[in-house]
Amino acid sequence: MTLRSQLLKGIMDGCVLAVIEKEPVYGYVLSKKLQDIGLVDVTEGTIYPVLLRLQKKGFIVGEMQPSEAGPNRKYYYLTSEGKEELELIIEEWDNIASPIEKLFKRRGNNA
Amino acid sequence: MTLRSQLLKGIMDGCVLAVIEKEPVYGYVLSKKLQDIGLVDVTEGTIYPVLLRLQKKGFIVGEMQPSEAGPNRKYYYLTSEGKEELELIIEEWDNIASPIEKLFKRRGNNA
DNA sequence: TATCAATACCTTGTTAAACAAGATAGTGAA
DNA sequence: TTCACTATCTTGTTTAACAAGGTATTGATA
Numbered sequence A, B: 001m002t003l004r005s006q007l008l009k010g011i012m013d014g015c016v017l018a019v020i021e022k023e024p025v026y027g028y029v030l031s032k033k034l035q036d037i038g039l040v041d042v043t044e045g046t047i048y049p050v051l052l053r054l055q056k057k058g059f060i061v062g063e064m065q066p067s068e069a070g071p072n073r074k075y076y077y078l079t080s081e082g083k084e085e086l087e088l089i090i091e092e093w094d095n096i097a098s099p100i101e102k103l104f105k106r107r108g109n110n111a
Numbered sequence C: 001t002a003t004c005a006a007t008a009c010c011t012t013g014t015t016a017a018a019c020a021a022g023a024t025a026g027t028g029a030a
Numbered sequence D: 001t002t003c004a005c006t007a008t009c010t011t012g013t014t015t016a017a018c019a020a021g022g023t024a025t026t027g028a029t030a
Helices: A003-007 A012-022 A027-036 A044-056 A080-105 B003-007 B012-022 B027-036 B044-056 B080-105
Strands: A060-065 A073-078 B060-065 B073-078
Touching: A003 B080, A012 A027, A012 A044, A012 A073, A012 A080, A012 B080, A027 A044, A027 A073, A044 A060, A044 A073, A073 A080, A080 B003, A080 B012, A080 B080, B012 B027, B012 B044, B012 B073, B012 B080, B027 B044, B027 B073, B044 B060, B044 B073, B073 B080
Parallel strands: none
Antiparallel strands: A060 A073, B060 B073
C-alpha cells in the first residue's frame, strides 16, 4: 500500500536476522524493536510470516519458553546458516543501495 | 524471483525519475544507463511499465522523436509534479535506508 | 535477395512479500 | 466481568519487478 511497505520488500529477512544475531528475541518484542529504530510499520502481521519463513529455511530456530506474566514466548535463535544468509543479504543490500544513493545524492548541489 | 528484484521494489520510480531529471532519455537507453551504474537486472520488461506508470501519474511526459538510424525514440521529460515526487521518494528512502544501514553496520566490529 | 544483429517500442503473466485485519488465548487490574 | 496488555498465528489483498514474448526499423553481410 504505502511506498514504505514496498521499500521494505526483500530486506525484512535481513533486518530480522540482524536483530536476532545480537540476541535471541521473540516475535512480539522483535516487532517493537524494529518499530523503535524507525521501521514504524513493522507490525505482527509482518513479523510472524517472516519468522516462519526463516525457520522453514533453517536460518533460525524457535523455542517456546514460559513467561511469568502473560502468554508464553517463542524465542528465536540464529543458526550458522542464518549467519551466512545474513552476510549474503548485507552484500546484496550494499550492491543495490550504493548505486541508488549515488543517483539520489548528486542533486541540488548549487550551494 | 531474485533477492535483487525484491530489493528494488518501490524504488524503481525514484531511480527512473532521478535519471530523467538530469537529462531527458528514452526507454531503451534508460535501461542501459541503469544497468551501467549497477542495477544490472533492469531490462526493458522493467523499464517500460515504469515509464507508463509515471506518465499516467503525470510525473513525466513522453515525446516521440525521429531517429536517423533505427526506430524512432520516445524521449521522456520530468514535470514539476515529477520533481516533487522525486523529493518525496528520496525522503522516504532516507527514512527507510538509514535504520537498515545501522542494523547492518554495527557488526563484526572486533578489529 | 535473404538473413542477421542491433536498435527501439510495447504487453502479458507469474511471483513474492509486506501487511491489514482478524482470530485465539493468558494475565492482572479496575 | 470487562478491559488492557501481552503474545501467538492465519487469511486475503495488493503491488511492482521482470521474464518472456511480440512488433518494427535500419544497416551490414552472405
